[in-house]
Amino acid sequence: MVSARYLFDQLFREEWRLHARLFGGWRFAAFPAFLALLAAGTATFFAMAGSETETLLAGLHVVVALVGLQVGSIGLVGRDALGDLLGDVTLLVYSARTLPVSERRLLAVFVAKDVLYYALLFIAPLVVGITPLVVLGGLSVELLPRLLASAWLAFAFGVGVSLLFVGLATKSRLLAALAGLAVVAGVAVRPAAVVAVTPFGLYTDPSAVRLVGSLALPVVAATVGVSLFEFDRAGQTRTTRNQFHRLTALFGTRDEQGLLAKSLLDVARSSGSLWKVLLSQGLVFGVVAVLLGYLPDILVGVQPSPGLTLGSVLALGAFTTYNWLCQYDDTAFFGTYPIDLAAVFEAKLRAFLLLAIPAGGFYLALGGVVFGPSSILVGAAVYVPVSVYVFGVTAYVAGLRPTELLFDTPVFMLFSGAMMAVLLPLVVLAVAYPLAPGRISLGATLLAAAAGLFGLVGYRRAGPKWTERARTGDL
Amino acid sequence: MRLPARFYTIQTVAPDVTEQVIRTDGLHKAYGGVTALDALDLSVPAGELYGFLGPNGAGKSTTIRILTGQLTPDSGSAEVAGINPVAEPVRARERVGILPENGSPPSFLTVREYFDFVAEARGLDSVDDRVARWADRLAFESKLDTLCTDLSQGERQKTLITQAFLHEPTVVFIDEPLTNLDPIIQERAKQFFQTYAEAGNTVFLSTHFIATAQEMCTTVGIVNRGQLLDELDPRTLDEETLLDRFFATVDADAAAVDSAAPADSAMLAGEE
Numbered sequence: 001m002v003s004a005r006y007l008f009d010q011l012f013r014e015e016w017r018l019h020a021r022l023f024g025g026w027r028f029a030a031f032p033a034f035l036a037l038l039a040a041g042t043a044t045f046f047a048m049a050g051s052e053t054e055t056l057l058a059g060l061h062v063v064v065a066l067v068g069l070q071v072g073s074i075g076l077v078g079r080d081a082l083g084d085l086l087g088d089v090t091l092l093v094y095s096a097r098t099l100p101v102s103e104r105r106l107l108a109v110f111v112a113k114d115v116l117y118y119a120l121l122f123i124a125p126l127v128v129g130i131t132p133l134v135v136l137g138g139l140s141v142e143l144l145p146r147l148l149a150s151a152w153l154a155f156a157f158g159v160g161v162s163l164l165f166v167g168l169a170t171k172s173r174l175l176a177a178l179a180g181l182a183v184v185a186g187v188a189v190r191p192a193a194v195v196a197v198t199p200f201g202l203y204t205d206p207s208a209v210r211l212v213g214s215l216a217l218p219v220v221a222a223t224v225g226v227s228l229f230e231f232d233r234a235g236q237t238r239t240t241r242n243q244f245h246r247l248t249a250l251f252g253t254r255d256e257q258g259l260l261a262k263s264l265l266d267v268a269r270s271s272g273s274l275w276k277v278l279l280s281q282g283l284v285f286g287v288v289a290v291l292l293g294y295l296p297d298i299l300v301g302v303q304p305s306p307g308l309t310l311g312s313v314l315a316l317g318a319f320t321t322y323n324w325l326c327q328y329d330d331t332a333f334f335g336t337y338p339i340d341l342a343a344v345f346e347a348k349l350r351a352f353l354l355l356a357i358p359a360g361g362f363y364l365a366l367g368g369v370v371f372g373p374s375s376i377l378v379g380a381a382v383y384v385p386v387s388v389y390v391f392g393v394t395a396y397v398a399g400l401r402p403t404e405l406l407f408d409t410p411v412f413m414l415f416s417g418a419m420m421a422v423l424l425p426l427v428v429l430a431v432a433y434p435l436a437p438g439r440i441s442l443g444a445t446l447l448a449a450a451a452g453l454f455g456l457v458g459y460r461r462a463g464p465k466w467t468e469r470a471r472t473g474d475l
Numbered sequence: 476m477r478l479p480a481r482f483y484t485i486q487t488v489a490p491d492v493t494e495q496v497i498r499t500d501g502l503h504k505a506y507g508g509v510t511a512l513d514a515l516d517l518s519v520p521a522g523e524l525y526g527f528l529g530p531n532g533a534g535k536s537t538t539i540r541i542l543t544g545q546l547t548p549d550s551g552s553a554e555v556a557g558i559n560p561v562a563e564p565v566r567a568r569e570r571v572g573i574l575p576e577n578g579s580p581p582s583f584l585t586v587r588e589y590f591d592f593v594a595e596a597r598g599l600d601s602v603d604d605r606v607a608r609w610a611d612r613l614a615f616e617s618k619l620d621t622l623c624t625d626l627s628q629g630e631r632q633k634t635l636i637t638q639a640f641l642h643e644p645t646v647v648f649i650d651e652p653l654t655n656l657d658p659i660i661q662e663r664a665k666q667f668f669q670t671y672a673e674a675g676n677t678v679f680l681s682t683h684f685i686a687t688a689q690e691m692c693t694t695v696g697i698v699n700r701g702q703l704l705d706e707l708d709p710r711t712l713d714e715e716t717l718l719d720r721f722f723a724t725v726d727a728d729a730a731a732v733d734s735a736a737p738a739d740s741a742m743l744a745g746e747e
Contacts, residue, residue: 239620244588248595258595262581269583269622328582335545336578337596338569471547471564473506 002101004109007092011113014092019121027409032125034409039129044136053137054204057147060130061154061200064123068158071114072222073166096231103231111222115159119152127151146203153199153214160218163225170230240269257339259347266328267355277321277355278362284317285310285363289370305433306371307364307379308444312426314363315386316419318356319402322391325351326400331470341470342463345395349388349459356387375433378441385452386422392455393418395462399469422451495554496521496646496677497542502551504537504701511537512548513701519679519694521645524672526692526709527681528721534701535681536576539648542679543573556646569597572639576650576681580634582624586615589623593638602641609637612667613660628655636664640671647671650681665691689717697724704728 020028039060046056093110096103127148133139169176186194195201197217202210247261255261268274292306325348334344360383368376394402397415429444469475497519504512512534519525529535540546542555544564553560560567580589587606594602610616613633618626623634632655639647652668653661669691672678682688688695689709695717697705705724709717 237625238622240585240622241620242585242587242591244584244591248591256595256598258592261595262584262592265588266581266583332545332575333578333581335540336543336568336573336575337593338565339596340565471545473504473546 002099004105007101007106007109008113011092011110012117015113015117018091031409032121035122036125036129039126040132043130044132047133047136053133053139056130056133056137057139057203058200060126060147060151061198061203064126064151064155065158065198067118067122068155068160069162070158071118071155072111072159072162104226104229107226107229111159111163111226115156119155123151123155124148146206150199150203150214153202153218156218157199157214157221160221160225163229164221165225167225167228171228254350255347257343257347259339259344260350263325263329263347263351264354267324267351270324270328274355276324277359280320280324281314281317281359281363284314285366288313289367292371303434304427304430305375305378305437305440306367307375307377308382308426308430308433308441309379310364310367310376311360311379311382311448312386312423312430314360315383315390316423318352318360318387318390319394321352321356321359322348322394323402325355326402329400331400331466331475335470340463341467342460344400345459345462348395349391352387352391357384360384360387375437375441378444381441381445382426382448385448385455386426388459389422389448389451389455390419392458392462396458396465399462399466422447494521495519496523496556497525497679498554499538499542500552502538502541502548502553504534504541504546504548511701512541512551514551515698515701515703517696517703519677521677522672522675523694524669524678524680524692526688526695527679527698528683528685528688528695528717529698530725531683533698535698536650537701538698539573539650539679539681542567543571543648544568570644570646572642572644572647572649574635574639574647574649574652576654578635580623580626580631580638583622585620585622586626586630586634587619589634590638590641593641597642599642605641605643606637609640612663613637629657629660632656633660644676646677646679648679648681651683652680653682653684653687685718685721697721699725699728700732702728 016028019031020026043056047053093106096106099106127144130139130147131144134141134144165176165180168179183194196205196210197213199214202214244258244261244265247264248255248258251260267277272279288310292304292309329344331341334341361380364376364379364383367379393415397411397418425447426444429440429447433440466475495518497517499515499517502512502515502517503510511532515534515538517538527535527538537546541548542553542560544560544567547561555567556570558567558570580586581592584592590602590606594600606619607616610619613636615630615633618630621630623631626634632652636649636652639649649668652664656664665687668678668680672693680688680692689712692709695707695709696703697720705720707720712720
């Protein structure tokens with residue numbers, strides 16, 4: 001029987017090669033340093049803004065636990081989901097049926113590999129990056145090893161919980177939902193008691209009991225999750241009436257090749273249906289709403305315009321809508337039909353506007369209810385053109401493979417830089433808004449309009465650019 | 476065994492066998508430092524079922540991608556149905572049908588919706604009758620309203636074959652069309668391809684299956700290292716099988732490369 005150590009080594013190497021390929025070869029070696037710098041910049045910014053060190057460390061634990069949740073779920077939800085994220089890949093973890101290794105054993109080694117791999121290459125750099133708090137936030141150097149250990153455990157906690165819920169869901173989605181509700185209820189009713197059993201509780205108040213709990217919880221959760229997981233679930237065959245025909249009839253000459261109808265059906269029929277557009281923007285709204293609520297406490301005296309802030313950040317969040325629209329597309333597919341890629345991008349823009357405007361409009365209206373209607377109009381005036389900017393930049397930079405290409409560090413930096421170039425001035429204007437609402441509204445609207453025009457240029461150039469890349473075999 | 480006529484009945488076009496429907500001249504394509512096509516010259520008249528045979532990496536898929544306007548060659552020229560696919564790729568794809576190797580129909584359209592999409596993309600009016608004929612021919616009537624993501628590999632292949640012929644093109648490029656099909660459907664598909672070519676259309680078949688090529692094709696081109704090494708009518712072979720001829724041709728090419736390498740080295744040494 002093949003040893004667990006051998007499997008571990010092979011899976012570890014596979015993970016490295018996968019990332020190295022995604023990030024562009026040797027560039028991946030620099031990624032931990034990039035993460036450390038990112039964490040250092042964030043910690044420095046908030047520390048200089050007067051944030052509590054304890055709050056920032058709690059935030060670090062939350063972030064690494066969320067990374068753990070993501071890492072724990074992606075390997076298990078299946079190769080289709082992984083394919084959606086990375087393209088056509090087959091990992092060793094899916095090869096149990098052709099090898100004399102049990103699926104459960106292979107999965108257990110896969111999870112152990114993930115925990116060690118991410119702990120070293122992702123979590124450790126984040127902890128290293130937070131060291132400016134030693135100077136700026138009074139963080140004791142002696143606490144750093146404990147912080148590293150608790151961050152690793154928080155990551156393992158996320159992985160374990162994720163495995164537990166995925167395992168539960170394969171048995172019964174209702175059971176998984178009820179377990180999720182129980183956790184949420186526990187956090188709401190007795191937050192301190194829940195935090196005490198997490199690795200952050202171990203960091204803030206170390207004790208032997210909490211150490212045992214923090215070590216045991218991920219192991220128990222992962223073990224239960226893996227043992228519950230059903231590997232051979234029969235998929236349900238889905239049939240449906242011809243909605244494509246109805247949509248093309250509805251759109252008429254605005255969708256002569258059926259590309260708009262296809263894009264909308266791809267989003268509507270894939271996991272999460274059209275709700276995922278609303279939900280992903282809901283997460284953005286939630287984070288911005290919390291920040292708008294607490295920012296005056298963190299940064300004393302700062303009360304940014306809710307409408308302008310929401311409009312700008314929701315527009316950035318519309319990137320996910322572009323991602324949903326392209327998730328199931330492939331340049332090679334369109335290359336077998338008399339379809340110009342420029343027409344594909346045109347259909348994507350229309351579909352994007354059809355989905356992003358109602359979603360953004362809903363949350364801007366909700367923002368008006370929560371924060372008052374005063375600046376919501378300027379938020380709306382900014383949201384649409386900046387969304388077009390996000391669309392145009394993404395289409396030009398990443399084409400029809402936004403997720404995959406954004407793993408490429410230089411491409412990601414180009415994309416991030418383009419986003420920041422518009423978002424940062426808008427955030428500054430949002431902060432300055434109370435000083436001169438009228439003039440700042442006008443300035444923000446003009447800036448957004450200019451960005452929208454720039455986005456249209458990017459969109460117009462995306463078709464020829466990606467056609468050229470495809471035809472030279474450079475994709 | 477001849478199958479019922481409904482499985483292969485098609486519209487006949489008057490073939491002009493003197494017309495070269497597919498033509499390449501000195502086609503060259505390299506990916507980085509790897510040469511995929513090396514001065515490839517091809518000429519396929521109308522009404523042929525042309526088998527393009529070669530080992531892995533011989534340049535078969537690259538040739539099809541250039542001929543269908545999906546890829547630009549580094550040099551050389553190409554013409555398909557009177558159109559230059561390099562200069563007018565979209566127009567070339569209007570005229571031809573393409574069955575890509577390892578293709579997949581769109582996951583979240585049903586089979587029927589996918590054919591509607593193909594019809595829209597190609598500017599066709601209703602294709603319901605044609606779809607019904609193909610569903611009967613390849614036996615997938617019960618799957619027409621199933622999402623493509625839930626189809627088996629064989630059902631996906633049937634769907635992809637259908638879309639390539641839906642607009643009844645005069646030139647069709649089919650890459651490994653029989654993959655994942657059961658023997659009955661393979662037989663129906665083979666007879667259809669033959670009848671389609673006999674009706675005056677051109678079917679360009681890329682395959683690794685030598686027996687299939689021998690059985691179906693009117694002409695076979697053997698390609699290796701991006702060059703056309705041999706061309707023959709497999710029906711004229713007597714004792715020798717196409718498999719023998721294929722191995723002999725490819726082995727001779729490999730031997731020629733091997734023997735040229737030391738000579739080149741010696742020449743280089745002499746120059747030094």
